[in-house]
Amino acid sequence: MQAQVSLVNQLFLCRRGFTARMRPEVYWIDVPAGARLAVMPRPRAGDWLDDEIAGWQAEGIDVIVSLLEAGEVRELDLQREASLCHDLEMEFIPFPIPDRGVPATTREATALAEAIVTRLNEGKAVALHCRAGIGRSSLIAACVLVLLGMAPGTAFDLIGKARGFKVPDTEGQRDWVEGFRDAATTSGIVRPETRP
Numbered sequence: 001m002q003a004q005v006s007l008v009n010q011l012f013l014c015r016r017g018f019t020a021r022m023r024p025e026v027y028w029i030d031v032p033a034g035a036r037l038a039v040m041p042r043p044r045a046g047d048w049l050d051d052e053i054a055g056w057q058a059e060g061i062d063v064i065v066s067l068l069e070a071g072e073v074r075e076l077d078l079q080r081e082a083s084l085c086h087d088l089e090m091e092f093i094p095f096p097i098p099d100r101g102v103p104a105t106t107r108e109a110t111a112l113a114e115a116i117v118t119r120l121n122e123g124k125a126v127a128l129h130c131r132a133g134i135g136r137s138s139l140i141a142a143c144v145l146v147l148l149g150m151a152p153g154t155a156f157d158l159i160g161k162a163r164g165f166k167v168p169d170t171e172g173q174r175d176w177v178e179g180f181r182d183a184a185t186t187s188g189i190v191r192p193e194t195r196p
Contacts, residue, residue, distance in 0.1 A: 024040065024056055025040050025041055025133070026040045026056070026059050026061070026127060029158055029159055031145065036124075037120060037125075037127075037144060038061070038128070039134075039159060040127055040129045040133045041131065041132050042068060042072075042129050043078065043081060050084060053081065053084045054088065056085075057088045057090060059127075060125050061090060063090065063091040063093065063119050063124055064081075064090055064129070065140065066082075066093070066095070066129055067130040068096060068129075091124075093115070095108075097130070099130070099131060100135055100169050100170055102172060103140075106179070109143055110189070112140065113146075128140050128141055134163060134165055134167050134168065135167070135168045135173055136168075136169075138167035138169075138173070141155070142177045143177060147189060147190055147191065148191055149191035152178050152180075152181050155177070156174065
């Protein structure tokens with residue numbers, strides 16, 4: 001309801017000659033040690049795309065991770081997203097995952113999660129998006145939290161609390177993160193669990 005009122009107010013102001021930037025939907029996760037990690041839905045496209053990405057910069061986001069597949073990027077008219085991020089000095093990392101699916105390999109997902117942890121440790125704010133900001137983005141955010149020593153269930157609870165929805169989209173995604181945790185623990189890259 002609040003989003004509808006906000007949009008109505010913005011349309012009213014625009015008709016009166018005022019310009020207003022849309023505030024992006026960014027859901028910050030309560031991450032240990034003050035790290036700034038967020039999930040969010042994909043940006044609004046078309047005429048809104050420039051404002052949406054400028055809104056990310058205003059939120060203090062340094063790194064965007066897009067989990068959309070190439071077909072979704074075309075369908076949603078987001079081909080300029082990467083270049084707009086670069087223009088505003090935000091790092092853009094594409095990591096396509098099928099909608100309601102899981103990463104192709106644990107190895108590639110581990111490399112991405114480790115790269116995100118590195119950026120968080122550098123004090124950078126990282127935001128992950130898929131189409132709705134519920135499934136794929138929550139899956140990768142949970143992998144990051146697992147590498148930071150959190151149990152998968154606790155990670156999904158924190159992400160769901162931030163997002164306002166039960167996450168992820170599918171039990172297959174939840175199970176995949178459990179397997180990710182087991183593989184990361186076996187390889188010794190998981191910190192000791194800090195939360196149950």
